[in-house]
Amino acid sequence: MRVLFASSEIFPLAKTGGLADVSSGLPAALGGYGVDIRLVMPGYPEAIDHAEGRGKRIPLGNLLGTGEVSLIPARAPDTGVPLWLVDCPALFWRNGGLYADENGREWSDNADRFAAVCHAAARIALGQAVNWRADVVHANDWHMGLVPALIAFSKQPRPATVFTIHNLAFQGLFPAEVFPRLGVLPETFSADGMEFWGQVSFLKAGIRYADRISTVSPRYAREILTQEFGCGMDGVLRSRSADLVGILNGVDYSNWDPSDAESLPRAYSADDMSGKDACKISLRTELNLDGNNTGPLFLFMSRITEQKMADVLPDVVPSIVERGGQVAVCGRGEAKLEAALHSLSERHAGRVAVHIGYNEQLAKRALAGADVVLAPARFEPCGLTQLYAMRYGALPVSRRVGGLADTVADSDDAATGFLFDQATASDFRGAIHRACQTYADRTSWTRMQKYAMAQDFGWRRSAERYLELYGDLPTGGGLRRGDSAVGTDVLDALIARRATSGALAAQL
Numbered sequence: 001m002r003v004l005f006a007s008s009e010i011f012p013l014a015k016t017g018g019l020a021d022v023s024s025g026l027p028a029a030l031g032g033y034g035v036d037i038r039l040v041m042p043g044y045p046e047a048i049d050h051a052e053g054r055g056k057r058i059p060l061g062n063l064l065g066t067g068e069v070s071l072i073p074a075r076a077p078d079t080g081v082p083l084w085l086v087d088c089p090a091l092f093w094r095n096g097g098l099y100a101d102e103n104g105r106e107w108s109d110n111a112d113r114f115a116a117v118c119h120a121a122a123r124i125a126l127g128q129a130v131n132w133r134a135d136v137v138h139a140n141d142w143h144m145g146l147v148p149a150l151i152a153f154s155k156q157p158r159p160a161t162v163f164t165i166h167n168l169a170f171q172g173l174f175p176a177e178v179f180p181r182l183g184v185l186p187e188t189f190s191a192d193g194m195e196f197w198g199q200v201s202f203l204k205a206g207i208r209y210a211d212r213i214s215t216v217s218p219r220y221a222r223e224i225l226t227q228e229f230g231c232g233m234d235g236v237l238r239s240r241s242a243d244l245v246g247i248l249n250g251v252d253y254s255n256w257d258p259s260d261a262e263s264l265p266r267a268y269s270a271d272d273m274s275g276k277d278a279c280k281i282s283l284r285t286e287l288n289l290d291g292n293n294t295g296p297l298f299l300f301m302s303r304i305t306e307q308k309m310a311d312v313l314p315d316v317v318p319s320i321v322e323r324g325g326q327v328a329v330c331g332r333g334e335a336k337l338e339a340a341l342h343s344l345s346e347r348h349a350g351r352v353a354v355h356i357g358y359n360e361q362l363a364k365r366a367l368a369g370a371d372v373v374l375a376p377a378r379f380e381p382c383g384l385t386q387l388y389a390m391r392y393g394a395l396p397v398s399r400r401v402g403g404l405a406d407t408v409a410d411s412d413d414a415a416t417g418f419l420f421d422q423a424t425a426s427d428f429r430g431a432i433h434r435a436c437q438t439y440a441d442r443t444s445w446t447r448m449q450k451y452a453m454a455q456d457f458g459w460r461r462s463a464e465r466y467l468e469l470y471g472d473l474p475t476g477g478g479l480r481r482g483d484s485a486v487g488t489d490v491l492d493a494l495i496a497r498r499a500t501s502g503a504l505a506a507q508l
Contacts, residue, residue, distance in 0.1 A: 001470065002036045003027075004134040004159070006121045008114065008143035009098060010039060012077055013047035016098055017303065018249070018384045019141060019166050022216070025252040026466065028079040029459035033467060038132065040121045042113070043072060043087035044098060051085060052077050060129060063119045064183050066112045067091055071120065071129060078255075084130075086120040088113075104335075111174040114202065115182045118146035125151060125159050134159040136470045141165065142172030145206030146184060149194065152209040153185055160473035162466075163210035165203070167381050168224050168231045169307065172202030196232070207236055211473050213244045214466075216382035217403030221246025229379055229402075245469060248406055249382040250459035256364070256388045258453075263364045268393075270453040273446070276368060276393055283369025287328050287353035295324030296439045298432075299370035299394065301363060301385055304333025304341065304356075309376040309399075314340050315425035316432060321351045323436045327374075329354045330366050367392040372435050378423045380404045390416055390452035395445075397431045399423060407457065416452040 007023035009015055027037045041047065048054070051074035058071040067090030074083045091113045096102045099110060107113065120129065121144065127133030137159050139147040148161040179189050179200050189195050194205035207213055215221040223229035225238050237244065258276070261267040265282040268275030284291050298320055304310040310333060317327050329341050329352075338356055345352040355362070367373070373389035375398045382403030386396040390408075396417035398404040410419040418438075420431040439445050 001034075001136065002038070002132070002134050003030065003136045003138060003470065004038050004040060004121065004125045005138045005140070006040045006117075006144040006147055007140040008042060008117070010041050010047075010076060010083075013041065013050055014044050014098055018382070021252065021384060022166070022249055023140060024076065024079060025250055025459045026462060027076075027081050028252075029250070029463035030466065031079070031081055033463060035467070037081055038124075038134075039076060039081055039083040040117070040124060041083070041085060042092050042098075042117050043085035044092050048072060048085055048087065050077060051075065051083060052080075057087070058130060060120055060123065063116055064112060064181060066109070066116060066181075069116055069120060071124070073130075084120075084124060086117045088116055091116055111172075111178040111200065111202075112181060114143040114172070115146055118144060118150060119183055121147050122150035122154075126154055126156060136160050136162065136473060138162045138164065138466075138470075139206060139210070141167070142170055142201075142203040142206070145172055145194075145202035145204070146182065147206070148210035149184055149188055149205045149208070153188075160212075160470075161210045162212045162214060162469060162473070163206035164214045164216065165207070165224070165381070166216055168203070168215075168229070168233060169379070171196070171204070171231065171233070172200075174200045174202075176200060204233065204236060207233065207240060211243070212469060213237075213240055214469065215244070215246045216249045217406045218246035218248065219406050220379075220381045220402040223379070223402060245465075247462055247465045247469070248403065248457070249384060249387075250462040251384065251387045251391070251457045253391065253458055256367075256391055258368055258392050260364075263361060264368045265365070268368075270393070270450045273393065273449065279365065279368035280371070281369075283328070283365055284326070286365070287355065288350070289326050289328065289353050290350040293324070293326055293351070295326065296371040296436060297369060298325055298327045298372045298374055298397075299330070299366050299389075300327065300374040301330045301366055302375065304329075304331045304337045306334070306337075307378055307380075308333075309378060309423060309428070310334075310337045310341070312376070312423075312425050312428055313374075314344055316429050317344055317348070317352060319429050320432060320436075321348050323433070325351075325436065327352045328366060328370065330358070330362060332357055363388075364392075367394050370394040371439060372397055372432075374432075375404065375408075376420075376423070376428055377401060377404060383407070386417065387457045390455050390457075393449040393453050395435065395448055395452055397428075397435055399428075414451065415448055416455060 009020040010023040011020040055073040060069040072085040123129040125134040266275035266278040345354040375386040380402035400419045408417040418431040420427040
């Protein structure tokens, strides 16, 4: 089975959030099942610099009149998965972030930038650019939304397509005047295509033209069919509900592991938790928190946005301080919310610390030192922070929504965290209060920690679900159960192969 996995970011080549982690972990897991998985992503300068085994450029020409495009074959660091970098200096060689400039303003030519990558990905998938063609194309989030549209209208035998929605709120919306530059058929700019209230939506293109649609948790797949969580797309999603599935994201435990002595002041495990106390002491020192505090240390490690309920933190953090706790905030986001959190830390010096920015090594030290991770959200497609937190023995406080509800258990006999229902300060404080009460009972707290650390959210189950999804695709060269040309047990054989591979088990 040949699968082309298209994403705008892949860890460690480029990362702004969980999409990069998924785009690294899932392809690696699929490769462990014998899938011929290939990656394609934009040729950001940092990605080109850090890719391994770079080969000779493959020229594609000036695809959309925005500059010469070429493919750089390489391999992803850490996983070794084959990779094509879509290099176009006019579109990607610039200072700033992946999607915005140094001042946080989105690049004005983002439609052109990602359209070019989508065209390159479609050419690869159809065998028009390299000596390889895909059975399945797996396009991720709005940036790759044109790929299913381009392949759907191909006049030659085409691969099947899957489009994964990682966050429905980000829809790739652009003014209608950009449409003629995108290189797609005129009829796609309609209410039945990629037109969305007079604008172009890359996300809607993916939803409309992919053979199958997935989201990153089962509950979120149900939620986005409703007006409350559908972000205006609930109608088109309901029309495709038979083709929509929710598959929970996974975690690469080889990267997020409290027993990794190189990334932490002191390693620990569920069998020997003593190292976690040392990590807590070290984190307090690093963030200038009082070292003689005996209460729980709460961590908010996320994008500082209203989606993540960062605007509610000023209303709940004082209650944590009143109960003898401390709070560390690590993240980046909206300037006004960052300023409000800085003011909070100034009023509670030694009890509240704010670090603006994201650093993966600091993230690991913070999880290892924290007792509780605050992971609330107004909506949450999946969330990875709560999954990392549980492996580090930091119990999450989360809202019962989306992937948070799918992964955090709040029951007497099998609790791994503390859930609340409404996106209000009062409900949030109630869950925090329960966390503080449980923390005071060290026996109960330790039992919950060990149970949380034992949870398995590795990529194995997610990879197997995607194998099943690929196998059930209705068109193209994808393997299908019952297909006489392939045999009814091919997918089962791929899954069985994993069970006999010790190397794969270690990887997952």
